[in-house]
Amino acid sequence: MSSDGPPPQVADVEPESRAEGERRRIAPRAGAPVAPARDVNGATAAAGEQEPKQGLSVTLQQLRAFYGDAEQVKGIDLDFRANEVTAIIGPSGSGKSTVVRCINRMHEEIPGARAEGRVMLDDLDVYDRSVDVVAVRRAIGMVFQKPNPFPTMSVFDNVAAGLRLSSSGRGAQGKHDLRSKVEEALRAAGLWDEVAERLGEPGAALSGGQQQRLCIARSLAVQPEVILMDEPCSALDPIATLKIEELIEELKQRVTIVIVTHNMQQAARVADRTAFLLSGQLVEVGPTQEIFTKPNDPRTEEYVTGKFG
Amino acid sequence: MSVQGPPGARLARFAVSPARRRKDRLARGTVTAGAVIALIPLALVLFYLLRKGLGSWSPSFFDTDPTGNTFFKASSIGGIKSAILGTVEIVALASAIAIPIGIGTAVWLVEYGRTSRFASLVRFFVDVLTGVPSIVFGLFIYIVLVVGTGSSYAGYKGSLALSLLMLPVVIRSAEVILMLVPSGLRESALALGAPRWRVIFSIVLPTALPGMVTGVLLAIARAAGETAPLLFTAAATDRTNLNLGQFMNSLPVQIYKDVTSPTTAVVNRAWGAALTLVVMILLLNVIARLVSRRSRLA
């Protein structure tokens, strides 16, 4: 295992193939002040910071998704820009969730389901045969509609779960690193102040909104490039929803966010761009303001003015 | 738009380490091996049973009575007629006792008792009954009916012991099925003004029938294979005896007696009997599964 500098602080995993010499230290050193001010590119002024924490773009090319023989998503070309929040809106059954689940290849977990086309994460097609689906899911995190913290684990263990999979957290130094990463993730999710004293409590003991932020922290802990959110607030009360929407605003500086929502006001509040899906096809995509005030397609206009959906 | 370096360079840090991959493969291999191991005994038992048992099968095997374990020439050890007939009779009587009582109790639990304390008590005792070792049932009937009345072994006493064994099986499976009948079905019938007993007999029971038949068949299969309850109740005899009031032979007991015999021919007879018994039980199982497919409940 070659190293091009001081040994990595985190238990970096050995890459499967190519880019051996390209491996960079990406995570901030443990102990660095958390959540420093970042500019648009995610670069920070913190000492020792070598790599800008920056999300990557995702591009769908002719994406089609099937449940058995039924085609649910019918050829979509869509672009999610790096470090932006893109919302996907549309009536139920339009394929919004399916599209999003194709991005991190969760769609194929359903028996009989498959996808065709390409999903480019930056310049890599995640559906390429040589790509490991497990790695894809680590690079592209997901927050689900109903908060699903692991009930048998404490708050701390929940956030650490993803990190422990790659065998970090072993040994004294590892444990120390783990703790600081968990704290960092919880801070980034805006949950640290509320749970700092309760890290040992079961994850399911938190309120609904807290649980969802816990799930966000859990996803953030493995430092993904993209986070997919499938109607993350639909099971939450308005105040919890607001907190998460504020969170999304902050998070986009470090990850690219794709959010599925049936709540158009929410899309208007948080998203930079919005895509409108209807019956498995992309009708229109553009800056959120334009979609809601001057849509090009009459179907978009009908939907956003509430004529159906 | 792409970051410098070969495609996916930025994503190298997400790669799955070979160690993880190895662990995943190892774990999955072990689990698969476990599943295969679980199936090996079944294959071995059935195979060996066929090999040793088929040789004994012949028309006369089913038509002649056994002639005991003592040292006889192979040609005169007889067949298993009395054992087969005995099993059929004893199990039939046991079923005739256990099924109505069991289903009746299950109906009471679901339709009347429901969540009352008495119902919980009954359920608890039925649970207790489920865990009783089968030989203890034999002991109980022995105390009550053999010693208690000063009379001797009899087929019907074996049936009683078996019915005690079948009772919890029938009750629990019937209860599960009855609870699966949607309450909406009952309610709409009641709302039409039907009396409760009508609802039970005309709506609930017919809907639950396939599922209950499955449970009953499985209970019968279980009872047919039991030896211990019969050892001290029906005991055994060699002659065919259709009178349930006397000693009666049965397949499991016949096999059990023959197992310890030094005569190879007798042991072969045991294998033939064992194959017969297993075929009977498997048949019941197959029928039970076919019936359960016709059930409109889960």
Next chain:
Amino acid sequence: MPGGDRSILQRSPLARLPDRALKYGLTALSALILALIVYFFVRLVGEAHPAFAHEGVFGFAFNNDWDVSGEKFGALPLVVGTLITSALALLIGVPVAVASAIYANELCPLRLRTALTVLVELLAAVPSVVYGLWGIFFLAPKLQPIEQWVADRLSFVPFIGGGTVTIPNYFIAGLILAIMILPIVSAISREVMATVPADQKEAALGLGATRWEMIRTAVLPYCRAGIVGGAMLGLGRAIGETIAVTIVIGDAPQLGSHLFGQGYSLAAVIANEFGEAQGLHRSALFAAGLVLFVLTLLVNGVARVLVSRASRAGKSTPLAAVGPQPIAGAMAGA
């Protein structure tokens, strides 16, 4: 109709008769079952009493001397034999059963799943006397050379090593029991694993877990209580199993000398000695039956609590209230 005949809405007493007859009839039936079980217990205790009086309750259970001709009935060797065989059954059977459950639920291709579960459940259809037959005539001879090899190689290990391998022995009995409890432990484990909510598994996969890591993180911790409960039901079954064990364990009422030697168990002693037992001897056998009964009661009681708690946590279906897979479980005699 204003002021109409209200009796139109009342049923005649005769019409209400079937309903009440049914209700009280069935209630009486259920009460009868209760009474029967109580009577059952009372009679057993009554018959066992002389032996307990002779040896003392603890004397019976813990004295190491089962001597029929000498009228001494310390059942310790029998209890130990029962425990040894049951422990073996758990040690061998539970891992295999849980592995097959994990495979069936999480790894098995969908079209093979039904076939696999049906086959494992078929193990429960084989009557115990046939297992005994197969055990003594096929398994024991086949394994004897291997057992001898192990005993010789590990002769320094107490209990396992040293001594010659007899055909009926503890190990074979334990092995047969392991096979017999496979279906029930596997069925309950599968049932409990099926209650793991899909979103738990998705959460683990979404974090970038491999298949096994997902099972380890989301499925197994969730099912721990239920699997333990299933194992205990298997234990209850192993403790009470009579015929198969009787055939393959031998009849040596001495404290288990070694793994590959003859042994005895509570159920086996009853099966073997009851036929000719008289007086105090017979009473001692009843006492053995009572001990068996109480043991299985305790084990099954704890098991049921664990299992129903585990599956109730997943979903509240009638199955959860009654206990999962009652058909399979009852079939397997638990």
